[in-house]
Amino acid sequence: xxxxxxxxxxxxxxxxxxxxxxxxxxxxxxxxxxxxxxxxxxxxxxxxxxxxxxxxxxxxxxxxxxxxxxxxxxxxxxxxxxxxxxxxxxxxxxxxxxxxxxxxxxxxxxxxxxxxxxxxxxxxxxxxxxxxxxxxxxxxxxxxxxxxxxxxxxxxxxxxxxxxxxxxxxxxxxxxxxxxxxxxxxxxxxxxxxxxxxxxxxxxxxxxxxxxxxxxxxxxxxxxxxxxxxxxxxxxxxxxxxxxxxxxxxxxxxxxxxxxxxxxxxxxxxxxxxxxxxxxxxxxxxxxxxxxxxxxxxxxxxxxxxxxxxxxxxxxxxxxxxxxxxxxxxxxxxxxxxxxxxxxxxxxxxxxxxxxxxxxxxxxxxxxxxxxxxxxxxx
Ligand SMILES: *Cc1c(COP(=O)(O)O)cnc(C)c1O
Numbered sequence: 001x002x003x004x005x006x007x008x009x010x011x012x013x014x015x016x017x018x019x020x021x022x023x024x025x026x027x028x029x030x031x032x033x034x035x036x037x038x039x040x041x042x043x044x045x046x047x048x049x050x051x052x053x054x055x056x057x058x059x060x061x062x063x064x065x066x067x068x069x070x071x072x073x074x075x076x077x078x079x080x081x082x083x084x085x086x087x088x089x090x091x092x093x094x095x096x097x098x099x100x101x102x103x104x105x106x107x108x109x110x111x112x113x114x115x116x117x118x119x120x121x122x123x124x125x126x127x128x129x130x131x132x133x134x135x136x137x138x139x140x141x142x143x144x145x146x147x148x149x150x151x152x153x154x155x156x157x158x159x160x161x162x163x164x165x166x167x168x169x170x171x172x173x174x175x176x177x178x179x180x181x182x183x184x185x186x187x188x189x190x191x192x193x194x195x196x197x198x199x200x201x202x203x204x205x206x207x208x209x210x211x212x213x214x215x216x217x218x219x220x221x222x223x224x225x226x227x228x229x230x231x232x233x234x235x236x237x238x239x240x241x242x243x244x245x246x247x248x249x250x251x252x253x254x255x256x257x258x259x260x261x262x263x264x265x266x267x268x269x270x271x272x273x274x275x276x277x278x279x280x281x282x283x284x285x286x287x288x289x290x291x292x293x294x295x296x297x298x299x300x301x302x303x304x305x306x307x308x309x310x311x312x313x314x315x316x317x318x319x320x321x322x323x324x325x326x327x328x329x330x331x332x333x334x335x336x337x338x339x340x341x342x343x344x345x346x347x348x349x350x351x352x353x354x355x356x357x358x359x360x361x362x363x364x365x366x367x368x369x370x371x372x373x374x375x376x377x378x379x
Contacts, residue, residue, distance in 0.1 A: 014195060014221055016248045019167060024112050029255035032076055047073055068264035076259045081267045084274045085242060094247035095217060097254065100261050102203060102228045102241035105253075106134050109199065109224065109243070112252045113167040114140040121168045122161045124153060126177060126342040128201060131170040146343060151178040151308075155189040162196065168224075169194060172201040174208050174311035177339045177350045181210040181311040191220055197249075199224045204312035206232035206284050207291075214244060221246040231313060232284050233273055238266040287313050291353045297363055298351075301370055305347065318347045325349060325369070332365045 017025065033047035053071045068074070078098050086093040099105040114121065116139035123131045125144045135142035143166075145157045158169055169190065173182040182200075190198055202225055205212040217223055225244040230236040240262070243253060273280075295307045295315055303325070306318035319325050322340040326349060329336055337350040351362070 016221060016246060019113055019196065020249075020252055021112065021115050024252055024256060027255055030259055032073070032259040034073055034076055035259070044072070049073060068268045070264060072264075074260055074262060074264040074267060078262055078267060081262070081271055084271055088274055088277075089214060089242075089244065091214070091217065091244060092247075094250060095244050097243040097245065097250050097257075098262055099241045099243060099257065101230065101239040102201065102226045102243075103130055103134075104257070104261060105226055105241050105243040106130055106199075107137075108253050108256055109168060109197075110134050110138040110140055112249070112256055113197065114138060116140055119165045119167045120163070121170060122158055122166060123170045124158065124172075126175075126339075126344055127170065127172045128176045128203075147175075147178065149344060151175070151180045151344065153182045153186040153190075155186050155193070158190060159193055162194065164195075166196045168197045168199050170199045170201065172203070173210070173212070174202075174204040176204070176312065177314070177316055177337070177342065177345060177348070179308055179310035179312045179314060179316050181208045184210070187213065191216075191222060194222060196222070197224050198222050199226065201226045203228050203231055206280075207288060207313045208311035210311065217244055217246075221248075224249070229270060229273070232287075233280060234283065235269065235273060238269050240266055240270050287353050290356065290359065291315065293356075294351070294353060294359050297359075298366075301366060303370060303373055314350050314352045316345065316348050316350055319349060320347070321373075322347050322349050324373075325366075328369050329362070329365060334362055334365055336362075 050071045053069050055070045056067065082093050082096050082098060085098065086096050089096070097105065099108065110121075113119070120141035120143055121131070121135055122143045122145055125146055132142050132144075143161045145154075145161050148154050153171070162169065171182055171187065171190075173187070174180060175182065187198075187200070200213050200223065202212050202214075205227060212225070213223060214225055217225065223245075227242045227244070229238065229240040229242075243250075245253070291310055291313065295310070298304050298307050298315065298317055303320045304317060305320060308316040308318070310316070316339065322338055326336060326338040339345045339348045339350045342348070354362075
């Protein structure tokens, strides 16, 4: 008898509906007043709002605009912003879902795809902690597979971990905290072999020399891509995350989200920001230049063993005593991230790329510490 591989043999008939939780497939979503009305009108007496726009925004917005009408509910379909995002990314709007940060997207994916107590997801570690936290919150088993010691992706390890109850594999590229982008051929291998969704978190893609996987979305229904305005766009405060996925899956994400998950102020700021592509590009280039300079200067310290190559806006730095360095920097009011207890990241701290001034403060303090370290404990 021929051996049947349940993973690869089913890949030819990838069926999105089959991977949706049954209660979600049956769900009749809440229809808000503004859902049911889609046209233009001049008198709005349907949503029990106040007719008075008391908090008209002045200042802070460009061109003397007054900002959104805050007495009105925002558009639950987020049509205007969705259109802008779709145009920016070269996608049809039906592939775009907008959420309150990528974190909302991650949580919604769990709630739409994973039956608690039965289904599982696979993460490739070390990586962003939210995938695991979200799995726990939703009572979904999370299986952890390690990157190779050089931080490259080993697709065969992922395929060994998946089974018929696996609903998602999470990849982060460029990966947090290892800073590298995943190899395209390794990702391709996964896309071919998996019979579940492959989520690729591209929060740092604008800083990467690799183009990312957005162009593959149309031909790959398994692919889900997460992006955000929190990093390269400099808008962590407005909480605007993007999920790019097949329109069928998208329909379910929309059905499960809070009707008004994005607020008027955030959408307004996002739309203004997305128009300024040139200054966005310039800021990214500034950060890339800053990253290169910071990396070079960090390498000169006697207690710095390694500065890993970075495709993101941070550096993973291996030092001889990460906990001591972390504490000493903190005492000087400089906060970096201690990643030394994370698998494969022994001895590592993570440093975000900041301004030249911030780098100068950091490097001056490190120089001072270098002297005390070599005088004191022979490090
Ligand atoms: C920072 C980060 C995000 C951003 O999440 P938001 O909720 O959009 O702010 C997403 N994924 C990774 C891997 C990150 O490091």
